[in-house]
Amino acid sequence: MTTGSKLPPAGAGRPTTLLQRRAASFGHAVRGVGAALRTEVHLWFHAAATAAVLGLGLYCGLQRWEWAAVALSVGAVWGAELLNTAIEAVVDLVSPEYHPLAGRAKDVAAGAVLVVALAALAVGGLVFGPYFFRS
Ligand SMILES: Nc1ncnc2c1ncn2[C@@H]1O[C@H](COP(=O)(O)OP(=O)(O)OP(=O)(O)O)[C@@H](O)[C@H]1O
DSSP, X not given: OOTTOOSOOTTTTXXXXXXXXXXXXXXXXXXXXXXXXXXXTHHHHXXXXXXXXXXXXXXXXXXXXXXXXXXXXXXXXXXXXXHHHHHHHHHHHHOOSOOHHHHHHHHHHHHHHHHHHHHXXXXXXXXXXXXXXXX
């Protein structure tokens, strides 16, 4: 081994403590959300819808449990969308050519988003409905 090497030793710069590793994982996760936002245009629709729901919640003066239901629903939709994006990327990586299983994987992942989105829509109706359609 040469003593004048400019290469850092293996593992240099890598997080070593538990806190550093957690911080690095958090950074990876934030980078993932950023990458999805840059590549998936429809996530901008979700961002706009999220902003609209938060604004509507403030306007209506939601109660604590109503905010909890809305937050859970919004988070579930974002989570499902991000997982769908990840699955699409993996499918494109392992099966760039047409394959029925690749198609099924993408369809099922998209179906998961649809199910969560419909549930969120139901929660939205139950939470916001009474504020606009009081009898
Ligand atoms: N490699 C493949 N093999 C077979 N069918 C595929 C393949 N890739 C995509 N498909 C089919 O085409 C559909 C659309 O795939 P695509 O990758 O365009 O996703 P998308 O629904 O347009 O999502 P996004 O707009 O987020 O990219 C899939 O749901 C699937 O039915």
